[in-house]
Amino acid sequence: MAIEKVLPASSLQGSLVLPGDKSISHRYGMLAGLAEGTTRLSNFSTGADPHSTLACMAALGATVENKGTHIEVTGVGGEFQQPDAPLDCGNSGSTMRMLSGLIAPHPHTFTLIGDHSLTLRPMERIRRPLSAMGARMELVDGHAPITIYGGPLAAIDFETPIPSAQVKTAVLFAGLQAQGTTSLSEAIRTRDHSEHALRAFGATLTRENNRLSIAGGQKLHAIDATVPGDLSSAAFFLCAALLFPDSNLILDSLGMNPTRSALLDVVTALGGKVRILNVEETHGEMVGTIQVNAGPSSLRGPLEIRGALTAQLIDELPVLAAIAPYMPSGMIIRDAKELRIKESDRIDLVARNLRAMGATFTEFEDGLEIPGGQTLHGATIDSGSDHRIAMAFAIAALRATSENTIEGAEAAAISFPEFFTHLKTLCKN
Numbered sequence: 177m178a179i180e181k182v183l184p185a186s187s188l189q190g191s192l193v194l195p196g197d198k199s200i201s202h203r204y205g206m207l208a209g210l211a212e213g214t215t216r217l218s219n220f221s222t223g224a225d226p227h228s229t230l231a232c233m234a235a236l237g238a239t240v241e242n243k244g245t246h247i248e249v250t251g252v253g254g255e256f257q258q259p260d261a262p263l264d265c266g267n268s269g270s271t272m273r274m275l276s277g278l279i280a281p282h283p284h285t286f287t288l289i290g291d292h293s294l295t296l297r298p299m300e301r302i303r304r305p306l307s308a309m310g311a312r313m314e315l316v317d318g319h320a321p322i323t324i325y326g327g328p329l330a331a332i333d334f335e336t337p338i339p340s341a342q343v344k345t346a347v348l349f350a351g352l353q354a355q356g357t358t359s360l361s362e363a364i365r366t367r368d369h370s371e372h373a374l375r376a377f378g379a380t381l382t383r384e385n386n387r388l389s390i391a392g393g394q395k396l397h398a399i400d401a402t403v404p405g406d407l408s409s410a411a412f413f414l415c416a417a418l419l420f421p422d423s424n425l426i427l428d429s430l431g432m433n434p435t436r437s438a439l440l441d442v443v444t445a446l447g448g449k450v451r452i453l454n455v456e457e458t459h460g461e462m463v464g465t466i467q468v469n470a471g472p473s474s475l476r477g478p479l480e481i482r483g484a485l486t487a488q489l490i491d492e493l494p495v496l497a498a499i500a501p502y503m504p505s506g507m508i509i510r511d512a513k514e515l516r517i518k519e520s521d522r523i524d525l526v527a528r529n530l531r532a533m534g535a536t537f538t539e540f541e542d543g544l545e546i547p548g549g550q551t552l553h554g555a556t557i558d559s560g561s562d563h564r565i566a567m568a569f570a571i572a573a574l575r576a577t578s579e580n581t582i583e584g585a586e587a588a589a590i591s592f593p594e595f596f597t598h599l600k601t602l603c604k605n
C-alpha cells in the first residue's frame with residue numbers, strides 16, 4: 177500500500193493541463209472499438225479505468241496501439257469477436273455498465289469481471305433495460321460477474337429510474353445496434369458525453385425535451401479527436417484554490433461541458449473568482465482555459481447541494497465535503513445516497529476521515545451537514561482504495577494544522593496518476 181505524506185500549505189499557484197476526461201475517454205475508446213477505421217485519440221485519459229476499457233476493446237477484436245503522442249484504435253467495423261477470456265473491467269463501473277450495452281447485441285457469450293470493489297456495485301440497473309431489449313444477462317445477486325448471452329435486440333422506450341449517465345449510455349449503445357428506434361427519458365439530465373460522442377462517430381440521435389431517440393442499425397466511422405482535460409480531476413485543485421487568499425490557478429484545455437460544469441458555479445459561490453479566458457467546441461464538447469483566484473464568499477448561510485445539483489456534482493462531492501469545514505459558510509449535501517455505492521461508501525469514508533481530522537458534522541443516510549469555520553488537525557487517512565477519497569483528503573490536508581498521512585494513495589491512479597506530483601508542484605509550504 178502506498179503512503180503519501182501531505183504537509184500544510186500556505187498557497188497554491190501555477191498552471192496545468194489536465195489529462196483527458198475519464199468519461200469522454202471511455203466513450204471514445206468504446207465507440208472507436210466498434211467503428212470502422214482507425215481512430216486517433218490525443219490526450220486520452222492516463223487513468224487506469226479508461227485503460228481497462230481499451231484492454232476490453234482489444235479482447236473484443238479491436239487493435240489498440242499507444243503511439244506516444246496519441247492512442248490509435250482500429251475498430252472491428254461493427255462486429256465484435258468472441259473474447260477468449262473474461263472481460264476485465266478492473267475498478268471501473270463505467271466500463272462494466274456501458275460495455276454491457278455495447279456488446280449485448282453481438283452473438284457471443286461474454287463474461288464481465290472486476291475487482292472486489294466493482295463486484296460490490298449494483299448491476300441490476302443495466303440488466304433491467306437490456307433484458308427488456310431481449311438480452312439474456314446473468315448476474316450474481318445483482319452484481320458482477322456478469323454473463324451476457326448476446327444476440328439481436330429490439331428497441332425499447334425506457335424511463336431511467338435513477339439519474340445515471342452510465343445506464344443511459346448502456347441503453348443508447350444497445351439502441352444504436354438494435355432493431356427499431358430506442359427512446360429514453362431522464363427526469364434529471366445527466367452528463368451528455370455519450371450523445372456528443374455518438375454524433376461525432378457519425379450516428380444520428382435526437383433529443384426532444386428530456387427524451388432521447390436513437391435508430392438502430394447505424395454504422396460508426398473513425399474520428400481524430402483530442403480529449404478535453406478532466407474537470408473532475410481539476411476539481412481537486414479548484415477546491416484547493418479556495419483554501420488560500422492568494423491562490424492563482426490556470427487550467428488550460430479543460431472540458432467545460434455544461435452538464436459537468438456545475439462545479440464552477442459552486443466554486444464561485446464559495447468565493448472563487450473564475451475567469452473563463454477562452455472556450456471552443458470540439459466534437460460537441462466545450463473546451464477552454466480558466467483562471468481561478470480566491471476571494472470572499474457572498475454566501476449568507478451554508479452552501480446547499482441537493483436534488484439535480486447533487487447528481488451533477490456526484491464525483492466532486494468527496495472533495496467539496498473535505499474542504500467544507502474550512503469554508504466560513506459550511507455545507508449541506510443531501511440526496512446523495514448514490515455516493516454509498518461508488519468505488520466505496522463515500523459518505524462513510526468522508527465521515528470517518530473528517531472525524532479523524534477532528535471535524536464536527538452530522539451524517540445522514542443520503543449526505544452530510546458540515547458546519548464551517550473549523551480548524552482540523554493532521555491524521556492518518558484511509559482512502560478505502562477509492563481514488564476520489566485519497567485525493568479529496570490530500571486537499572483537506574493542505575489547511576490542517578499538522579501533517580496528514582494518506583494510506584492507499586495509489587488509488588489516485590484509477591483516474592489521475594499524476595495527482596500527487598501536480599499537488600507538490602502547485603502548493604507552496
Ligand SMILES: O=C(O)C1=C[C@@H](OP(=O)(O)O)[C@@H](O)[C@H](O)C1
Pocket residue numbers: 198199200270339340341342343345367490491
Ligand atoms: O457516465 C459516466 O462517465 C459517469 C457517470 C457517473 O456514474 P453514474 O452513471 O453511476 O451516476 C459518475 O459517477 C462516474 O464517475 C462516471
Ligand SMILES: C=C(OP(=O)(O)O)C(=O)O
Pocket residue numbers: 225267268269270271491518519564591
Ligand atoms: C464513480 C466513478 O467511476 P466509475 O463508476 O466508472 O467506477 C468515479 O470515477 O468517481
